[in-house]
Amino acid sequence: xxxxxxxxxxxxxxxxxxxxxxxxxxxxxxxxxxxxxxxxxxxxxxxxxxxxxxxxxxxxxxxxxxxxxxxxxxxxxxxxxxxxxxxxxxxxxxxxxxxxxxxxxxxxxxxxxxxxxxxxxxxxxxxxxxxxxxxxxxxxxxxxxxxxxxxxxxxxxxxxxxxxxx
Amino acid sequence: xxxxxxxxxxxxxxxxxxxxxxxxxxxxxxxxxxxxxxxxxxxxxxxxxxxxxxxxxxxxxxxxxxxxxxxxxxxxxxxxxxxxxxxxxxxxxxxxxxxxxxxxxxxxxxxxxxxxxxxxxxxxxxxxxxxxxxxxxxxxxxxxxxxxxxxxxxxxxxxxxxxxxxxxxxxxxxxxxxxxxxxx
Numbered sequence: 001x002x003x004x005x006x007x008x009x010x011x012x013x014x015x016x017x018x019x020x021x022x023x024x025x026x027x028x029x030x031x032x033x034x035x036x037x038x039x040x041x042x043x044x045x046x047x048x049x050x051x052x053x054x055x056x057x058x059x060x061x062x063x064x065x066x067x068x069x070x071x072x073x074x075x076x077x078x079x080x081x082x083x084x085x086x087x088x089x090x091x092x093x094x095x096x097x098x099x100x101x102x103x104x105x106x107x108x109x110x111x112x113x114x115x116x117x118x119x120x121x122x123x124x125x126x127x128x129x130x131x132x133x134x135x136x137x138x139x140x141x142x143x144x145x146x147x148x149x150x151x152x153x154x155x156x157x158x159x160x161x162x163x164x165x166x
Numbered sequence: 167x168x169x170x171x172x173x174x175x176x177x178x179x180x181x182x183x184x185x186x187x188x189x190x191x192x193x194x195x196x197x198x199x200x201x202x203x204x205x206x207x208x209x210x211x212x213x214x215x216x217x218x219x220x221x222x223x224x225x226x227x228x229x230x231x232x233x234x235x236x237x238x239x240x241x242x243x244x245x246x247x248x249x250x251x252x253x254x255x256x257x258x259x260x261x262x263x264x265x266x267x268x269x270x271x272x273x274x275x276x277x278x279x280x281x282x283x284x285x286x287x288x289x290x291x292x293x294x295x296x297x298x299x300x301x302x303x304x305x306x307x308x309x310x311x312x313x314x315x316x317x318x319x320x321x322x323x324x325x326x327x328x329x330x331x332x333x334x335x336x337x338x339x340x341x342x343x344x345x346x347x348x349x350x
Contacts, residue, residue: 106267109342121340125266139266141340163265164322164337166310 029110032118032146032153035064036105039155043103045095045128058091066147066154073160101128105142116148124160139163222247223349226262226270232324232334233272236260236301237348245270247346254341255320257292261344263322271335272348273322274301279341283321284312290323304328313338320344 042058049057061084069087071078082090095101108122124142129135145157198204219225224245231239237260245262255261255275263271276299277283277292284290288306290297306327315321315338323336 107264121342123264123266162337163343164271164335164339166313166337 028112028118028148028153032110032120033108035146035153035155036108036120036122036144038064040103040105042091043094043101043126045098045101047100054092054095058088058095061085061087061091063152064155066156069155070157071160072157074162074165076160097130098128099131101126101136118146118148118153120144120146123163224262224270224345226272226348228272230272231329232326232336233260233274234326235303236274236325237272243272244349245346246349249347250344255344260348261322262346262348263339263343264345265343270345271322273324273336275320276323277315277321279315279317279319281315281321282312283310283315285310285327288327299325301325302327318342 038060042060042064045054065082065084065087068081068083070081073079078090104125104127106123106125108120110118110120112118121141121143124140126136126138126140141161141163143157143159143161144155146153147156148154224247226243226245228237228239228241228243237243255278257275257278259275261273261275263273265271276290276297281292282294283292285306285308288308290299291312302325304326308327308331310331313321318341319338320341321336321338324334327334
């Protein structure tokens with residue numbers, strides 16, 4: 001009977017090892033995913049969010065964006081170069097448009113084209129309602145480029161496209 | 167008088183008999199004894215079914231007219247994810263494309279990376295050559311600008327080109343969005 005304890009023990013050991021690997025964020029992929037998660041949190045506005053909490057949330061742009069970075073949106077008007085301070089004010093303006101909004105990154109694919117550089121492809125999903133009561137549910141292809149410095153991974157470029165581009 | 171208790175007693179009685187009559191086999195199959203082995207088998211079946219439905223044969227409800235008449239506007243199929251494990255998607259393949267979580271599109275690949283695609287009066291041109299598409303049965307008057315397909319992308323469109331061009335979702339997608347093909 002004793003031998004049957006090996007199976008649950010092995011399962012528990014593997015689960016613990018896997019959890020340690022992923023939760024400790026040791027892999028570079030996990031760190032990049034964390035940056036994307038922070039970006040989504042910045043763009044998310046919940047009904048109970050007060051102004052102070054929102055200001056604190058979006059003031060952290062310098063932790064995820066490089067000194068200068070590019071935004072490229074197909075058929076968009078926000079194309080151009082930005083710095084983290086400009087991004088903070090743009091985020092404040094964007095959040096002001098919505099009553100509530102949730103932004104999520106799905107199906108993240110990360111590649112490392114060269115040393116200290118990374119690229120993430122994912123589906124950006126936005127669900128929310130604007131101040132004038134209009135509901136929005138949109139999904140786009142998002143491509144993010146990253147550069148690694150001593151302080152971690154920083155976004156250098158964001159390109160947003162239609163999932164099916166006619 | 168018929169009661170559930172009487173039925174249960176009957177089932178228990180059948181189980182207690184050691185014979186292999188049809189009635190006993192029937193009772194064992196439809197009313198198995200709640201023993202450790204039964205729960206273990208149930209757990210294995212549940213895990214295998216969950217794995218298969220999540221990663222191998224994803225059940226999909228079809229809701230939309232974009233692939234008519236090849237696929238009905240309402241129907242059911244499975245997405246066979248193994249289709250492109252050992253070969254690349256090709257022109258003419260019907261594929262299932264992931265949009266967001268739990269939302270997929272059923273489309274046909276008409277062009278591959280490097281091709282130039284255009285619709286002129288409803289006729290599909292690939293690299294300037296009009297394509298014969300026997301699966302397209304409805305009349306179309308679509309006109310689009312020529313589009314060159316980027317590396318790592320392909321061009322997908324539904325078979326029902328009679329829909330208003332603004333309503334029909336088609337275009338260039340990342341090949342990595344293709345999750346498989348319909349099983350039937």
